[in-house]
Amino acid sequence: MTAERVTDYATRVLAPNPGPMTLEGTNTWILRAPEPTADRPDAAADAPRTARSIVVDPGPLLEDHLRAVLAAAGDVAVVLITHKHPDHTEGAAWFANQAGCGVRAVDPAFRIPTDHAHGLAEGDVITADGLRVEVLPTPGHTLDSVCFWLPQDGSLLTGDTVLGRGTSVVAHPDGALAPYLDSLEKLLAFTNSAAAPKRLLPGHGPVIEDPATVLTHYLTHRHERLDQVRAALAAGHTTPAAVVAHVYADVxxxxxxxxxxSVRAQLDYLHTP
Structure with a gap:
């Protein structure tokens, strides 16, 4: 497990938990403002030489992985959680205890300390020695999902809302399709704004260098699947298993x-008045 410098502000440590749902494994992100250099005197000029970091999604409870993150992260200001799934959160408490820092999450179950002041909400800004991280709630993959925007770097951390390869699962009942579609529309509008992100840093898979194209594909794919589910229902396939066999035959x-x-989430969406 090695730390890979991806941008001036973001370093990735890949957890050794590959699989069909995790792709190569969980991406743990270490965020830190770059130290000023002779050729970049304006880079985090007010940051100390040993700037603190912010760690996003420590990942599973695999001690070798977590120790690699600790070694790369140095002095950690806080841990941030994109969503509740264990491949992102299982190691968070162990890591925070070793790093001597708190954990902020939408779900109170993962917050350290546990008081409400350590949640994550729209408009929240987390700073650490020249680093600025803004919170963008994006429910859908799970109802507690959030993204993190680094305006200084042009990077948007998407957790499992957008993956580096393939498409994300919206797993009923923990996930819901209506808010997920709204979140994708929100992110697509963001990519077309004046402050458009240059890249997406996902929770699994490679970095996405063309955010607008990928988000457009995500929305198109979701609506195509909904049309396929409607057709399956019209053909008499009324149970989730029957719809899967009809619609996901190529999977x-x-x-x-x-x-x-996902089909249960789609059926819930279609049957909602």
Whole structure:
């Protein structure tokens, strides 16, 4: 496990938990303002030489991985959580205890300390020695999902809302399709704004260098799947398993349980008045 410098502000440590749902593994992100150099005198000029870092999604409870993150992160100001799934959160308490820092999350179950002041909400800004991180709630993949925007770097950390490869699962009932579609529209509008992100740093998979194209594909894909589910229902396939067999015939059967959770979210969306 090695730390990979991806941008001036973001370093990735890949957790060794590859799989059908995690791709190469969980991306743990270490955020830190760059130290000023002779050729970049304006870079975090007010930051100390040993600027504190912010760690996003420590990942699973794998001690070798977490120790690699500790070594790369140095002095940690705070841990931030994109969403509740164990491949992002399982190691958070252990890591925070070792780093001597707190954990901020939407879900109170993951906050350290546990009082309400350590949540994450729209408009929240987290700073650490020249680093600025802004919170963008993006519910849908899970209802507690958030993204983190680094305006100085032009990078948007998306957790599992947008993956580096393929598309994300919206798993009913923890996830819901209506807020997910709204979140994708919100992110697409953001990519077309004056402050458009240059790249997406996902929770799994490679960095996305063309955010608008990928988000447009995500929305198109979701609406195409909804049309396919409508057609399956019209053809008499009324159970989630029957819809999966009809709509997801081109998907690896090992992924059908995840597809069924997505279908349940789609059916819930279609049946909502």
């Amino acid at each position: 690896d059967p090992t992924l059908h349980p995840a597809a069924e959770r």
